[in-house]
Amino acid sequence: MSDRMTVAVYGAAGHTGRFVVAELKRRGHGVIRVGRDAARLQESIADDREGVWRVAAMDDAAQLDAALRGADAVINCAGPFLDTALPIVDAALRAGIPYLDVTAEQPALQQLVEQRDERAREAGVALVPAAAFYGGLADLLVTAAVDADVPIERIDIAIGLDSWHPTRGTRVAGERNRATRLIQRGGALTPLPLPAAEAAWSFPTPLGEMDVTMIPFTEVLTVSRHLRVDTIESWLAASALRDIRNPNTPPPEARDEQGRSAQQFVMDIVIEQGGATRRITAAGRDIYAVSAPIVVEAAERLASRRTTSKGGVVSLGAIFDAQDFLRALDTVKVERHPIAAPILAMKEAREMR
CATH class of the missing domain: 3.40.50.720 (NAD(P)-binding Rossmann-like Domain)
Known part of the structure; x- marks a missing residue:
């Protein structure tokens, strides 16, 4: 070929x-x-x-x-x-x-x-x-950061968006998809507990600390399909969730010659495996374009x-x-960060309220 x-x-x-x-x-x-x-x-x-x-x-x-x-x-x-x-x-x-x-x-x-x-x-x-962006990017980041031969205790995937202007297709898909969302606990897919947990997450720049809500997308399924993980939870910036739930939020607007919007994203992943904790992130612009x-x-x-x-x-x-694969993506900046204790500690403290 x-x-x-x-x-x-x-x-x-x-x-x-x-x-x-x-x-x-x-x-x-x-x-x-x-x-x-x-x-x-x-x-x-x-x-x-x-x-x-x-x-x-x-x-x-x-x-x-x-x-x-x-x-x-x-x-x-x-x-x-x-x-x-x-x-x-x-x-x-x-x-x-x-x-x-x-x-x-x-x-x-x-x-x-x-x-x-x-x-x-x-x-x-x-x-x-x-x-x-949803499903594939998180799967690549997790796979790049873990030892695939060692069971993984926990993965937290936090998706930080400074805004979310949904397309018409996103809105139609949301209206069509009324199925119960799934997370992973005890090594098995399980329904998202309701009401969805709310927490805080300290994202790297340019976002910083944001309120987040437990809202899983396809990343839970893509990761669990091939890696042995006890717990996978996925979080979305609460402000972006409000944007997409607001019927008056307009669709994305092109802001550069490529047609990308000004939206900034950070996908921040914390992994607990074999007694060690790792953190890997991807940052970029416009979740549709990327x-x-x-x-x-x-x-x-x-x-x-x-x-x-x-x-x-x-x-x-x-x-x-x-x-x-990640190195080939010139529109995504991938970094490994040291673990700051408040990332998970803030989430756990907020859930206990």
Whole structure:
């Protein structure tokens, strides 16, 4: 296979899909834009002389098969993934190509594990849900920081956002996804205790101390799929949670030539393993935009066989060299920090009230 690949991007005309298309083209790859709305697809290729677009409805297998023809992989950027993942996965399995998506929806990932993992393993096709900011980035950070052969006592994943201006797709997915959120305790997935715990977290710069709420996304599932962990809890900045729950919060606004918003993020992870405590963080700008290089890097590595995957539903940390993958992400700053006692002490003290 040459270095150039062709990727079908479902939801290419959407907010995240446009970032993914731009990243693929920046790296010199071919793109097939796929979606349900012909007018939006045509508008998305207005300035692209080589633009290829194909319409495919979720309930039309023949259209999906035609849309993926000639592609080396498919990236699904169209939520709600509870509705879109299975039909596109089935088309990818028929085509014999890898499937990747950017979901933050726990039930969508579980659906793939329960209903398509065995079939994908038999076919030798990799299915990589949550290969993005939510799910994938935390999985890479944890995998890079731990000894995979040693059981892990506890992982706390704190997501600090200075704001969250949700896209229409995020809002629709939130309305569709009413499933009980899961954390991990005692080595098993368990429902999030309600009311959700509230705490404080001391993030590295530029965020500092923020109130957080226990709100797990797909990172709990991606990490627990391949690492032995007793407890995984995930926290989100309370101010960002208020933003996304407020129906009047506007969508993200482009603030640079790449179309990124001004949003700043810090993903801060504290790991307890074998009597030692480690802390690893990733910082950057715009959680939607930063998902593009993550999922495209994964697609490249799958296409070039730089992976241990033999098929099935897999996560980034399970099938790639996590440290090498993180080094390849030039839009994410990864650092290891010393442990300051108040990080966990403040969380525990707040929970006891």
